[in-house]
Amino acid sequence: MADSIPSKMKAWVYSEYGKPEYVLRFDSEVVVPEVKEDQVLIKVVAAALNPVDAKRMAGFIKAADSPQPTVPGYDVAGVVVKVGNQVNKFKIGDEVYGNVNELPLNPKQFGTLAEYTAVEEKLLSLKPKKLNFAEASGIPLAIETAYEGLEKAGFSAGKSILVLGGAGGVGTLTIQVAKHVFGASRIAATASTGKLELLKSLGVDLAIDYTKEKYEHLPEKFDVVYDAVGECDRAVKAVKDGGSVVEIVGLTNPPPPAFLFLETSDGAVLDKINPYLESGKVKPVLDPKGPFPFSQAKEAFSYLETTRAIGKVVVYPIP
Known part of the structure; x- marks a missing residue:
């Protein structure tokens, strides 16, 4: 599997702060992130948008933000394609989900609106079998x-x-x-x-x-x-x-x-909640207008900003 990982990927990026419709652009030449020892590389299948994504893009957390160009996105569901040396919770082929940014106001440069993303294993959990990737992506944050x-x-x-x-x-x-x-x-x-x-x-x-x-x-x-x-x-x-x-x-x-209150991303919380998701007691709620295809990430952000969305706004499938 690792042999088939490309060096470049498709992603949505922005290089200045502003409204998504003005600053977000599609780039097919973004370098696939390197995996650190405690991280896994995920082939992204679905990503959910959160209000913090739009706030970050507008420059609200400029002081603590990562350097630009930025790939936005906190929530992810996808498949592990590579593991760091210290990873023992997951293996290649595992279907996982999580929020890739441990602290919401201190996010990574490369988020989830991309074909691949690198994430610390402690932030992830196995995707509940009952949920599809689009549903799972809307859960973590x-x-x-x-x-x-x-x-x-x-x-x-x-x-x-x-x-x-x-x-x-x-x-x-x-x-x-x-x-x-x-x-x-x-x-x-x-x-x-x-x-x-x-x-x-x-x-x-x-x-x-x-x-x-x-x-x-x-x-x-x-x-x-x-x-x-x-x-x-x-x-x-x-x-x-x-x-x-x-x-x-x-x-x-x-x-x-x-x-x-600001959350901390934690795979252990998702592990605790998984039985409730598997039993159907806790159900994801996705906005009926979605999921938005990858090509319509800008439209997905515009819709999120109307504040009229029901449940989660999800981008799926990600190529």
């Missing part, structure tokens, strides 16, 4: 954000939760992880009118139409409010005394009981 955020909030069985932005990439998985992995007693979530049935199908007890109702005015308060939309000033009014608000959008220090 969002489920790590959901699981680790709930863990940091001290969420546990019998507690209640309100998820703001329940139909989005992180929201759809936070609902399911809270219910099936942590054992939530009651789940409320917000979405627009047309997405309320989706919330109920994911296990939401109280689906709130944010176009018609203000959740902070409800008499019911929650042990945890998981804010995936950036409404801290309203979210803190919906939490019980002694509860907490998980903020994943916004860069300032939110006032207690809110805290800003």
Whole structure:
């Protein structure tokens, strides 16, 4: 297999900061990344987009960013084609998935919108057999954000939760992880009118139409409010005394009981979640407009930026 790895690959790259439609370009001559001792080389089959990709492309994390030209992309699902000397968890031919950037604000120069990407083995897990590559690619960053955020909030069985932005990439998985992995007693979530049935199908007890109702005015308060939309000033009014608000959008220090949370990519978290994905208790939600073919990565980014996507926006197949 290693003999058939080319020296150059097709990838989407940008060499300046700006909006995806202006700065992202297709390049068929990008050098295939070298594999370090603790890394594997993945032949990418599918990649999911995340809001952090667009923020990074716009220059929001310039100070900590890798040098350009940059191949964007955090989430990947694909096949191992080469392993470093110290790798013992995976072998050539394994189908894997993961988030290639251990820290979201300190990303690699070569991400996942490319034919190949090099990733540390500790960031990866075996792809659940029940999921296809497109479905698996939409899981890692969002489920790590959901699981680790709930863990940091001290969420546990019998507690209640309100998820703001329940139909989005992180929201759809936070609902399911809270219910099936942590054992939530009651789940409320917000979405627009047309997405309320989706919330109920994911296990939401109280689906709130944010176009018609203000959740902070409800008499019911929650042990945890998981804010995936950036409404801290309203979210803190919906939490019980002694509860907490998980903020994943916004860069300032939110006032207690809110805290800003950034995930860490960790294959061990995916290993923990895999049984729930295999059993079908936790399901990926992919936007019905996708998957977008590799040639339409720009269109996929434009669609993600409308903030109207349901679940995850995925690019598949990658040649």
